Amino acid sequence: xxxxxxxxxxxxxxxxxxxxxxxxxxxxxxxxxxxxxxxxxxxxxxxxxxxxxxxxxxxxxxxxxxxxxxxxxxxxxxxxxxxxxxxxxxxxxxxxxxxxxxxxxxxxxxxxxxxxxxxxxxxxxxxxxxxxxxxxxxxxxxxxxxxxxxxxxxxxxxxxxxxxxxxxxxxxxxxxxxxxxxxxxxxxxxxxxxxxxxxxxxxxxxxxxxxxxxxxxxxxxxxxxxxxxxxxxxxxxxxxxxxxxxxxxxxxxxxxxxxxxxxxxxxxxxxxxxxxxxxxxxxxxxxxxxxxxxxxxxxxxxxxxxxxxxxxxxxxxxxxxxxxxxxxxxxxxxxxxxxxxxxxxxxxxxxxxxxxxxxxxxxxxxxxxxxxxxxxxxxxxxxxxxxxxxxxxxxxxxxxxxxxxxxxxxxxxxxxxxxxxxxxxxxxxxxxxxxxxxxxxxxxxxxxxxxxxxxxxxxxxxxxxxxxxxxxxxxxxxxxxxxxxxxxxxxxxxxxxxxxxxxxxxxxxxxx
Amino acid sequence: xxxxxxxxxxxxxxxxxxxxxxxxxxxxxxxxxxxxxxxxxxxxxxxxxxxxxxxxxxxxxxxxxxxxxxxxxxxxxxxxxxxxxxxxxxxxxxxxxxxxxxxxxxxxxxxxxxxxxxxxxxxxxxx
Numbered sequence: 001x002x003x004x005x006x007x008x009x010x011x012x013x014x015x016x017x018x019x020x021x022x023x024x025x026x027x028x029x030x031x032x033x034x035x036x037x038x039x040x041x042x043x044x045x046x047x048x049x050x051x052x053x054x055x056x057x058x059x060x061x062x063x064x065x066x067x068x069x070x071x072x073x074x075x076x077x078x079x080x081x082x083x084x085x086x087x088x089x090x091x092x093x094x095x096x097x098x099x100x101x102x103x104x105x106x107x108x109x110x111x112x113x114x115x116x117x118x119x120x121x122x123x124x125x126x127x128x129x130x131x132x133x134x135x136x137x138x139x140x141x142x143x144x145x146x147x148x149x150x151x152x153x154x155x156x157x158x159x160x161x162x163x164x165x166x167x168x169x170x171x172x173x174x175x176x177x178x179x180x181x182x183x184x185x186x187x188x189x190x191x192x193x194x195x196x197x198x199x200x201x202x203x204x205x206x207x208x209x210x211x212x213x214x215x216x217x218x219x220x221x222x223x224x225x226x227x228x229x230x231x232x233x234x235x236x237x238x239x240x241x242x243x244x245x246x247x248x249x250x251x252x253x254x255x256x257x258x259x260x261x262x263x264x265x266x267x268x269x270x271x272x273x274x275x276x277x278x279x280x281x282x283x284x285x286x287x288x289x290x291x292x293x294x295x296x297x298x299x300x301x302x303x304x305x306x307x308x309x310x311x312x313x314x315x316x317x318x319x320x321x322x323x324x325x326x327x328x329x330x331x332x333x334x335x336x337x338x339x340x341x342x343x344x345x346x347x348x349x350x351x352x353x354x355x356x357x358x359x360x361x362x363x364x365x366x367x368x369x370x371x372x373x374x375x376x377x378x379x380x381x382x383x384x385x386x387x388x389x390x391x392x393x394x395x396x397x398x399x400x401x402x403x404x405x406x407x408x409x410x411x412x413x414x415x416x417x418x419x420x421x422x423x424x425x426x427x428x429x430x431x432x433x434x435x436x437x438x439x440x441x442x443x444x445x446x447x448x449x450x451x452x453x454x455x456x457x458x459x460x461x462x463x464x465x466x467x468x469x470x471x472x473x474x475x476x477x478x479x480x481x482x483x484x485x486x487x488x489x490x491x492x493x494x495x496x497x498x499x500x501x502x503x504x505x506x507x508x509x510x511x512x
Numbered sequence: 513x514x515x516x517x518x519x520x521x522x523x524x525x526x527x528x529x530x531x532x533x534x535x536x537x538x539x540x541x542x543x544x545x546x547x548x549x550x551x552x553x554x555x556x557x558x559x560x561x562x563x564x565x566x567x568x569x570x571x572x573x574x575x576x577x578x579x580x581x582x583x584x585x586x587x588x589x590x591x592x593x594x595x596x597x598x599x600x601x602x603x604x605x606x607x608x609x610x611x612x613x614x615x616x617x618x619x620x621x622x623x624x625x626x627x628x629x630x631x632x633x634x635x636x637x638x639x
Contacts, residue, residue: 030600034553041592045585 011066019047092121102421104398108466109422109459129404129499130492134479143475146483148411150247151314151342153387158313160246164468166193169393169416170216172200175354180440183423183453185209187460199251201277207244214247219261220287222277230292233310240311247314250307255351255394257360258320262287297333305339316343321371324512328378340387345414346372348394352417354441355432368394370502376409377506399470407490422463423456521626524619525574528587532571539564553601566590581630584623591616
């Protein structure tokens with residue numbers, strides 16, 4: 001092609017030039033000065049590498065065709081993510097969280113003013129749910145403080161009351177390193193909010209900080225299992241008697257990989273992990289896709305009852321919605337057996353994870369807003385909305401998105417990544433590699449070194465404080481005096497959003 | 513990298529270090545033999561210091577598991593230079609150093625081969 005650079009030609013020239021230079025410098029070294037041999041050696045090494053690329057290795061076509069110049073592509077590509085994030089990506093274009101969203105959290109966490117200037121960088125004439133304000137905002141002092149009691153429906157003696165609508169979503173020791181767990185749970189305690197332990201077995205490091213915990217029981221029931229993966233009643237009873245454990249969450253499915261189990265490879269099972277999770281060493285442990293006890297709606301509801309009877313504290317479920325009809329049937333079964341979980345945590349498909357297959361992370365599950373709307377709607381329609389509480393999860397990292405979730409029927413908010421960001425996460429997306437550069441999702445002591453628990457715990461507390469401040473400001477702006485009055489008519493929902501579609505679908509079909 | 517090749521690699525690394533520690537020391541302290549050798553090459557004294565320093569650096573790199581492969585690459589470079597020196601200027605007749613240089617080219621290549629996965633640019637490409 002005229003005018004374009006023929007890289008193939010250039011590389012052929014380079015492949016000839018490199019050994020020629022070696023010869024040239026050898027002559028220089030021999031006749032002029034021995035110092036030339038520094039270059040002789042360099043070019044000899046380059047020649048050797050090039051010969052390896054061109055004639056010996058078979059895996060990379062590019063290197064076989066172009067030799068050492070072809071490597072430039074791999075090197076440049078390997079620094080691509082960093083270059084894009086630092087230099088070229090727009091403030092609004094990164095996923096899962098763009099720079100605007102991240103910096104809001106960083107600012108809240110550091111306690112600096114998070115106000116922004118000149119104007120919003122988001123789109124206003126396209127499909128985004130917005131919040132309606134009131135013509136008559138109320139005084140912040142007139143707003144009834146938020147309070148929510150889990151387990152009040154069953155008249156539980158050990159019910160659990162929260163006074164802030166936020167909770168740290170499930171993150172286990174294992175997925176996170178020790179310091180990150182400690183910083184999170186200490187920060188949560190300072191902020192006065194609860195933290196979910198994740199399915200990492202006995203939450204030793206979570207408990208060590210003395211905060212209030214929601215014990216998550218995954219499908220493998222780490223920490224409370226028998227060898228076949230079924231529930232060990234005594235272990236659960238013992239754990240629930242711990243004063244720091246306030247609630248139990250039965251994880252049915254997870255937004256990032258709904259319907260998918262997992263595998264804990266034997267290499268990862270250290271002595272400590274083996275003890276905390278209650279699994280043998282030297283053997284892979286499978287997390288099944290569902291609880292052994294839960295094979296249909298009947299057994300699932302019965303299992304909830306069984307756990308409630310053992311735990312004597314509020315017991316809820318966490319699930320990602322697939323078919324709304326599945327959920328409807330389960331609600332009908334709950335009505336039939338008159339058993340209700342004390343809360344239902346709805347995890348949107350956009351939820352995060354340490355590791356999940358791409359197909360599941362990208363392709364499976366219903367996004368939070370339509371899922372949350374459906375769950376609330378179905379419970380209301382069946383007349384059992386007052387039997388349980390709804391917790392929403394899935395990218396609820398900033399105040400406005402949290403408010404939208406509350407308006408769609410949620411009673412409380414779960415966030416994991418919001419708190420990770422406030423802990424210093426830079427969205428390097430290396431959570432599954434044990435190489436987290438900011439020491440959060442890694443067990444490498446040299447990477448955890450920089451994470452100072454004391455300092456980061458304060459950030460968590462600041463973040464919660466910032467969110468709460470926004471929350472009451474927004475309530476005032478919306479003219480709402482009681483947090484229970486945040487309703488869907490508070491939202492502006494454009495026609496072509498997924499949420500609008502779901503509202504229409506439920507309206508037209510009572511069987512969904 | 514399995515256990516046995518790791519052990520072999522460490523034996524090779526330590527043997528290079530065992531050779532480099534005295535040679536670097538002699539070069540940097542101006543031992544008469546070293547001075548004579550580098551005079552023959554016309555590199556006295558700057559070249560002697562540079563090579564002495566590089567040998568010491570290679571030694572340090574080789575003794576750290578994370579940087580051993582880079583130490584081996586540096587060793588290979590220095591020793592290729594030494595082989596050139598012996599074959600073009602000094603000759604192999606006086607002393608064993610010429611043969612040691614050839615041996616170290618082979619030894620360092622072996623370390624590079626065993627630890628090839630630790631070369632970052634290659635590891636990144638193959639992942």
